[in-house]
Amino acid sequence: MLRRLLAPQMLALHVVAVVAVLACALLGLWQLDRTRAFNQTAVDPAPAPITTVTQVEGSLRDGAAGRLVSLVGTYDATQQFTVTDRGGDPWVLTVLQVGATGPARPGVLVVRGRLAAGAVAPAPPTGLVEVIGRLQAAEPSSGAPATGSYELAAVSPVDLLTRVPYPLYDGYVVLRSQVPPAPASLALVPSPAVPDTPPGYVWQHAGYVALWWAFGLFALFFWYRLVSDRLADS
Amino acid sequence: MKSALLRYRVLAYLVGVMLLVLVFVAVPLHYLRDSPGLSQIVSPIHGFLFFVYVLVTFDLSRYTKWSLPRTLLIMISGTIPFMSFVMEHKVNAEVTAELAAQTGELAT
Numbered sequence: 001m002l003r004r005l006l007a008p009q010m011l012a013l014h015v016v017a018v019v020a021v022l023a024c025a026l027l028g029l030w031q032l033d034r035t036r037a038f039n040q041t042a043v044d045p046a047p048a049p050i051t052t053v054t055q056v057e058g059s060l061r062d063g064a065a066g067r068l069v070s071l072v073g074t075y076d077a078t079q080q081f082t083v084t085d086r087g088g089d090p091w092v093l094t095v096l097q098v099g100a101t102g103p104a105r106p107g108v109l110v111v112r113g114r115l116a117a118g119a120v121a122p123a124p125p126t127g128l129v130e131v132i133g134r135l136q137a138a139e140p141s142s143g144a145p146a147t148g149s150y151e152l153a154a155v156s157p158v159d160l161l162t163r164v165p166y167p168l169y170d171g172y173v174v175l176r177s178q179v180p181p182a183p184a185s186l187a188l189v190p191s192p193a194v195p196d197t198p199p200g201y202v203w204q205h206a207g208y209v210a211l212w213w214a215f216g217l218f219a220l221f222f223w224y225r226l227v228s229d230r231l232a233d234s
Numbered sequence: 235m236k237s238a239l240l241r242y243r244v245l246a247y248l249v250g251v252m253l254l255v256l257v258f259v260a261v262p263l264h265y266l267r268d269s270p271g272l273s274q275i276v277s278p279i280h281g282f283l284f285f286v287y288v289l290v291t292f293d294l295s296r297y298t299k300w301s302l303p304r305t306l307l308i309m310i311s312g313t314i315p316f317m318s319f320v321m322e323h324k325v326n327a328e329v330t331a332e333l334a335a336q337t338g339e340l341a342t
Contacts, residue, residue: 207278214285222292226302 004231017223024216031208038202044068044193047132050098054135056106056167065137066194069173071108072131073098075124079107079164081145082121083152089114092121092186093155093172095164100128107164109157109172113186122183129180133173134191235297239329242294243322245287250318252280257315287312298329 004010050071053064079095092115095107110131115121142154144162152159157168174191175182182188260273288309295305311321 201274204274204278208281211278211281211285215288218285218288218292225296 001231005227010227010230013223013226017219020219020223021216024212024219028209028212028216031205031212035202035205035209038205050108050135050169050173054169054171056169059170060135060137064135065171067135068132068176069135070130070132071096071098071173072128073100073105073108074126074128075110076107076164077123077126079160080121080124081150081152081160082115083111083155085153086114089117090151091115091155091189093152094124095160095168096129096131096173097166098169104166106167106169108169109155109160111155111172111174111189113175113182113188116185116187119185122185125178125180129178131173131175132177133175134193135171135173136191138171235294235329235333238290238294238297239326239333241290243326245283245290246312246318246322246325249280249283249287249312250316250322252276252283253313253315253318256280284312294325294329298332 045067047068047070048064050069052061053067053069054060073096076095076097081093083091083093092112094110094112096110097105097107099105110133112124136155138156138158139154141156141158142152144159145152155172157170157172160168174189176188176191256273256276260276264270264273291305291309291312295308300308308321308325311317
């Protein structure tokens with residue numbers, strides 16, 4: 001019997017069976033990985049320089065929204081606003097001009113933090129600052145603030161185009177860390193990383209795990225029937 | 235054998251139709267129109283039905299004594315659009331003829 005089991009034709013069958021079962025097992029593991037990907041927390045890639053992910057008077061590049069970005073420049077103290085309707089105390093938003101010197105440097109809207117109740121918005125640091133924050137897509141425009149008003153209802157570069165005498169980048173940045181450090185009267189607005197949603201549904205991939213392993217078991221069963229049939233025939 | 239043939243035919247039709255829906259409607263919607271809803275529902279159902287199709291094909295092959303390559307070919311034809319219909323037609327004609335021959339033998 002052993003000799004018949006090891007005949008060349010039978011050996012080929014064994015090899016095919018092993019390959020098929022292994023392939024099904026691995027494909028099942030691959031789908032298991034994809035099922036687990038749903039429970040993963042997001043990990044941020046290193047901050048990207050702002051100039052590489054958004055454009056002046058253009059739009060955010062693909063996949064840029066939600067990224068950490070780094071920028072170096074100077075705050076424009078004359079372009080500081082409070083944003084209302086933020087579920088509690090207002091946000092403080094200051095335009096930061098990217099680069100070291102020159103009046104026409106393009107600006108970025110930076111949400112510096114949430115103002116403590118009753119406090120007056122602190123002036124931004126003077127001189128060159130380094131900012132790391134999360135880039136967000138601009139909110140829909142709610143109309144430019146009235147002349148002389150420093151209150152905004154939406155965080156949108158479009159709303160400030162008529163107020164700011166230089167071009168603006170699309171989107172806005174929620175401050176995460178800054179050198180020199182941000183003043184204590186501003187609490188950072190939380191901006192957690194949003195995990196990438198893997199394609200499909202959890203149950204879909206879980207179902208594929210079961211299906212691949214079922215195919216693997218079937219291949220094993222198929223092999224067993226073939227071998228026992230051939231042994232019975234000879 | 236007759237009921238095994240019927241089971242095979244039903245599953246071949248189901249898998250064939252699901253595959254056409256998948257290839258010509260759900261997948262284009264998913265990748266060309268970026269609307270994955272339908273394919274996320276149809277794909278797993280098709281996967282499960284294909285597994286049942288493989289099982290009933292194997293079951294039928296026990297009666298018909300098909301060779302291994304033949305059995306595998308019939309199983310694989312379930313994954314090729316339109317092919318499952320062609321194969322189902324062929325298998326049905328063949329097995330029905332064989333059944334008729336068997337009953338003929340019994341009658342004589």
